[in-house]
Amino acid sequence: MRRTGTTRRGALTATGALALGAVLTGCGGDDEGAGGKKPAHSGARATTAKAEKALREKAVRDGALLLARYDLVAEAHPATAAGLVPLRAAxxxxxxxxxxPRAKGEPKGDKAPPAPAGPVSADPKAAVRELAAAERRRADAHTEA
Incomplete structure (x- = not known):
């Protein structure tokens, strides 16, 4: 077979160089386009930032509810408290x-967490199972979001 001037290594190097050039071209350091106007994708960034902030705030609220639930279970069943400490800390x-992240001058917003719905089971094992189910629901909701 006759060998052409293009080798596999040369083709891969050229492809990598083209891809790197395309990536670097797309990564401009300035957010303003020609004439001082913002590019069209800046609105998408703002929308994404708002959506991310809303997801984070919901996750923090859900976590506060779960922390309150941990506290209720530990208070109702002191024998389980030692085992729940590392999970609650996580x-x-x-x-x-x-x-x-908070903007400068924004208050901390350290409000008391809302009380979790429903009473704690009288059986310690059932209370821990309910707590585990609440953890799974929270994780599933976060994954879904």
Whole structure:
């Protein structure tokens, strides 16, 4: 077979260079286009930022409800409290991590979490199962969102 001037390595290198050039061209450092006008995609960024903030706020609220539920179970069944501490701490850390960044001068908004719906089961094992089910519902809702 006769060999052409194009090798597999050369074709891959050229393809990579073209892809890198396309990526770098699309990554402009200035948000304003010609004439000082904002590009059309800046509105999409604002909408995405609002949607992300709303999702984060909902996740924080749901986490606060779950923390209150952990507190109720630990209060109703002190024998389970030690085992729930690490799980509750993880929920609290997730809440801190998901909290949307605040603008300068914006109040902290440290409101008391709303009381979770429903009483705690009298049986400790059932109460922990209900807590686990609440965790799963929260995770499923977050995944769905």
């Amino acid at each position: 929920v609290a850390e997730h809440g801190k991590a998901l909290a949307p």
